Amino acid sequence: MKTRPELALADCEKIAAGAMAEARRNKWIVAIAILDDGGHLLHFVRMDGATPASAGIAVEKGRTAAISRRSSGTWQERIKARPEMLKMPGILPVQGGLPILADGTCVGGVGVSGVQSHEDEQIARAGIEALTQG
């Protein structure tokens, strides 16, 4: 039987703390969502002042990364050549969502929304680094 790693709540707390630290360092106000490899929400925070819209966007970016096992930014690039991919279910093709990799497998995704898309991704990356290095 194949076994695979699974994100525990304690892992999510590390990711969220790392991401929030990166956001605060830059004075960025964002929402941060962490999902499992099936795209189900595990952990969520919306910093004071972040828009209501950022809640849903963060979750969808994270879900995109989690279930497609690639960054939502990759999808943003892909649809330029193939706009028909906009109809793909569960895909929000906007940068700011990254897959979480552990032992060479995708265990979930992090989605961030609130600032510029590349900054959102920078926050997501800091979160994942807090898990893998912490």
Next chain:
Amino acid sequence: MKKILCVLSGALLAFLSFGAMAQMPSYGATINLEQSRKVIAAGQAEARKNNWPVAIAVVDTAGNLVAYEKMDDTQTASVQVAIDKARSAAIYRRPTKVFEDLVAGAGAGTRVLNLRDASTVEGGVPISVGGKIVGAVGVSGVTSQQDGVVAKAGAEGLK
């Protein structure tokens, strides 16, 4: 005669639910992240004490997510159910148990099944600060009655 009684009890129910509505506190300033995390921590403390794996969602007065945590080994369906319960409690300004009881009472009470974004399962309660509703907490993972215990503990964690 029976029919009249039915109509009368329906009218009474409508009056009672209107009366209950009139007592609902107003919305205050919306809950912030720090407060939301306190609510989740208090809920989780209650859940851990009982060995109940649950998902806990906290939403603002508009029903939008502010904070959320799913404990290890919580059933997958509870992710959305917890959020739905919190949203219902926030936008209707009353615990989801109120709707559950209305449905259980059958008759005219079942009309709440048709209310948009209403949850009819116990486990969602408004969060109040200084007599004003600032948001709501929704819990799912164990029996709805147990979910309600966790939600109550969470909401009280702010007091």
